[in-house]
Amino acid sequence: MRTAAIHFxxxxxxxxxxxxxxxxxxxxxxxYTALQLFKDHKLSFGKAAELAGISKxxxxxxxxxxxIDFLSYDPxxxxxxxxxxxx
Numbered sequence: 741m742r743t744a745a746i747h748f749x750x751x752x753x754x755x756x757x758x759x760x761x762x763x764x765x766x767x768x769x770x771x772y773t774a775l776q777l778f779k780d781h782k783l784s785f786g787k788a789a790e791l792a793g794i795s796k797x798x799x800x801x802x803x804x805x806x807x808i809d810f811l812s813y814d815p816x817x818x819x820x821x822x823x824x825x826x827x
Contacts, residue, residue: 767793770792771792771793771794771802774788774789774799775788775792775803775806777791778803778808
């Protein structure tokens with residue numbers, strides 16, 4: 741699998757305020773990004789877990805911790821999906 745590197749700078753005082761080192765901050769940023777992209781329906785569950793660098797089981801736990809539904813449909817989406825299943 742090919743990968744891409746993303747680099748950005750943050751002030752050191754942010755790491756100090758968070759009481760994190762670069763590695764911890766990077767892991768947390770990956771997780772929060774993956775959670776948000778999953779919540780926004782931009783990444784599938786598996787791809788979001790992959791971005792977070794954790795297993796699907798661990799990602800499911802993180803979804804629960806962050807009050808993000810694994811399955812989230814608005815009423816019209818749910819009705820359309822149910823209609824497809826009835827056919």
